[in-house]
Amino acid sequence: MNFSSWPSLLVVDVEGNGTNPPDLVEVAALPVRDGRPDTSTAGAWLTRPKNPVTPFAARVHGLTNKRLEHEPGWEEIADTVHTLLGGSWICAHNAHVDYKVLSAHLPRWQPAGVLDTLRLAKATYSGLPKYGLDALIEHVRLDLSAAPAQRHRATFDAYAAALLLIEMAGHYDTWDRLVAAAVPPGLPGAPQAAEEPTLW
Incomplete structure (x- = not known):
């Protein structure tokens, strides 16, 4: 894979407060260059x-109400997050979740495309019993010694997904083939089906 052919891309991860729909409590965006x-x-x-x-969400990611009480509200950081994301491609594990939550919080934001490492892993490593991030970290034997924070924090999970994406990209010889395997139908960047020829 020739990485110099890649467009601008950020691996993202979000953590929520556990409600449905969720309020954001953490966002990470990690460029791959x-x-x-x-x-x-x-x-x-x-x-x-x-x-x-x-309480369930706090047990998962460790971000309690006390820990977050002095952090800025979303309206204070939304423009900064939007500026960093820009119109780049994004990637996430089970990406439709992150894309949906970010889109709800950033209504004017539209990425160029959305890669899903879960979808890509199913195409790249067929036959695995599980495709969760933990299972794939173990399968690929990712070196996460330099990862920030810990599992289920947005910075750690974005870093792990970035390494996973880079590892899997080696199985594809072009960006277009990677996109064909990694973009879920209906999300930005999905390859368009060829139009049927007509008599008109």
Whole structure:
């Protein structure tokens, strides 16, 4: 894979407060450049949700209401997040979830396309019993010694998904083939079906 052919791309991850629909409590956006995660230009934000974090969500990611009480509200950071994301491609594990939540919080934002490492893993490593992020980290034997924070924090999960994407990209010889395997139908960037010829 020639990484220099890739468009601007950020691996994203979001953590929520456990409600449905969720309020955001953490967002991470990690650029991938030249086949490597670029932590020097990454963005990571904690945000105080409008509704309290549920006990279950706090147990998963460790972000309690007390931890978040002095963080900025979403309206204070939304423009900054939007600016970093811009019109780049994004990638996430089970990406329709992150895309849906970010789109709800950033109604004017539209990525160029959405890669899903879950969908890509099913195409790349067929026959695995599980395709969750933990299972894939173990299968690929990712070196996460430099990952920030810990599992289920947005910065850690974005870093892990970025390494997973880079590893799987080696199985595809062009960006277009990667896109064909990784973009879920109906999300931005999905290859368009060829139009049927008509008599007109």
